[in-house]
Amino acid sequence: MATPSAPPPKDATPATRPRRTDAPPRGGIRQPAAVAAARITSGLTRLARHRGTALPGFVAERVWPATFASLASQLRSSALVVGTNGKTTTADLIAAILRGAHGRPIANRSGSNMRQGIVTTLVRASDLRGRLRLAGGEARDAVFEVDELALEQILPELGRTVIVATNLFRDQLDRYGEADSIVDRWAAALPTAADGSLLVYCADDPRLAMLAAESTLPTLTFGLAGPPSGRDSGPESAGMAADPVACRVCGRQLEYEWRSVGHLGAFACPEGHIRRLAPDVTVEVLTPATRADEPSATIPRASLRISDGVETVIARPSLPGLTNAYNVAAALTAARALGHDLASSAAAIDGSVAPFGRFEWMEIEGRRLILVLVKNTISLAETSHLIPLVQPDLVLLALNDAPADGRDVSWIWDAPIVELVAGRTVVLCGSRADDLQLRLKYDAAVVARPPRSVEAAGSLAAGLDRAVAGTRPGQTILAGATYTAMMGLRTIAQRRGVAPPPPH
Amino acid sequence: MATPRRIRIVHLFPDLLRFYGDGGNVGTLTRRATARSIEVEVLPVPVGTERLPAADLIFVGGGQDREQVTVAHELERLGPQVRDQVADGAALLGVCGGYQNLGISYRTSLGAELPCPGLLPVTTDGSAGSRRLVGSVLAEVDAALFRDAAGDAGPSPAIDRSVIGFENHAGRTELEPGARPFARIEIGHGNNDRDGGEGVLLLPGEGGLRGLRIGTYLHGPLLPRNPPIADALIAAALARGGRSPELAPLDDDLDRAAHDAACARLRASVRADDRWPGWAHRVVDPVRSLIGY
16 A cells, blocks of 8 residues: 655755755866857857757757756756646746745746756856856756656756646647656656655645655645635536546546546545645635736736645735646745745745746737637636636637647547637637637537637637737737647737747 | 437446547537437446446547556446447447457557457557557548448448548557458558558448447547548437438538648648658658757
């Protein structure tokens, strides 16, 4: 029988470290050469206005294979964020907390979350001697978001770190395969973490709980304080959107007392092999978001009560919805593992807005455009839950099937989207707009409130134009888009001068 | 006016096998039947059910390896009941995991031999090839499917036999001698990446059972993207008990346009790949992935 590892005492040593006294691996001339070659490559790719970030890291590691280990060993502390949904938002929040405390942390962009992209990020933060630049005379912190398949390539050489696992949903089955196989890969990767590393994970996610139960790493967990309010949270509430999850010991399906998002919730193996343990840090949604129409120009704020049993704080980030409540809890728990108390962390993220394309607000010809990344069944289902909070006048859905989106778009049929489109003007675009249109056609016959109108616009630019034409100034457009469609819509908005350029 | 026609669809184990838009398959059957004033009753059969309700059509979707093990044990109990119903004329559709589970034998990726009910004349080895067969599929459905649905009058020239979908499976499936593949692959891998066959098709009466049987790796989902197959299944479900399988045509302009656009896109992408020989791809593709183009 698997016994979940006990949470660490509340006064656990923070997983930061002083600058290492043992010398990092030396590469002689190859160390500065690797950094120089990568920096030249990086400059050339930027000159070519190419946003790819794998190439400089690839070049650096060809010149000197120990580039990553050497640069990573010069960090003051590091945190890795892995998971299906919420990586970018969580990493961004952790960076905001660390920025408040220690100067700007090194952080990678969401598109650079494979090993080579992370090497590129480190190289760009280095001087020409091949050493990481200091900030205010001190070594810097780093927060990396890491692709599900890249954890095993990064963990062994990173040194002591805080691993933050947000959740694990089925996602892009054509690339990742089954969620169970990701659990297997992570289970194999975790023992390669350096001594003193710590695992922060969502106690409501049974896949992560089973992973932690098999690991010897100390843990710190986060989760909801209780069943979520304001939505159906019964054991059967998730419908087709939730993944079935079997106990890793006996193979029987888990049972639920309540559910929050998909397969997250209060779970238990019917034979008692695993059950949800009370989270070390709990979050409760007091207000999911102030109504969008109250302070007209500002982004609505959530009000979250976060507690570690000793300290209780209210966090007010401009991030609506239950999935963002989980992201905030993940960030505050990770920061606590890095030695920051809840109060200072909550203050650091007060009014924090989402990183670009993750519930990003912009104004386009007098309309409010809210851009949301929708990449799998769960994120589509959760976008439906945002409807009451943002009250959109028009819904724009952009579905692409490039490799970065997942080439198989079957998932759009598994999410409940009735609420998302009911009674609204809907505009569809992207390379697979046809599939969305078909889905809505088949739904229309069986739902009580079909969309007011559905129009397929073809290209992303045409979709955005139609959305603007279909609304009046002062109205709200909710745009849900897969990764490359989100990037594309954003680039178009940026060219029109309505969106700020992406970071870096 | 005659009594309204009615079909009962049994959805096996929706609590376990619900990947790849399985809800879309059942929804499409429902929608296309009700549009013809056929009453539809969908009966979800969760794990642990002792008695299978009477069905005109039985659907089994896809899932993960771990769930397929559970399904195999469930089918040890329910398999004979499924066989009785299919013997009596109920149609059977198994997609991906469901296709594998309904065969004669299935060896999982871990090498475990799962019990199988033998409702489809196929054997699947999940440990044989380490490389998953993943990608878009374009294939041509065996004409016999529509010949039968059209009542021996030969395939209607209006029926487009092209079928599109997405496959994602590690298992290699072999048909028993004499068994007929559901479709011939034009683009994609199919049952085993070797013989050009995709899925398996048994017409009513073949193999001693009176129901139409289809097993396939195609999701996407299969039925909304390929309405003629949905209609063939509805007709087969109606035919049970001697009801008229006649189906009035529906307004399928949108469906057909989406289907044709998908076929054209797929053929164009293959043509683009064919501009370079295979060895060039081995060099160029990693570089392209590195620079993000």
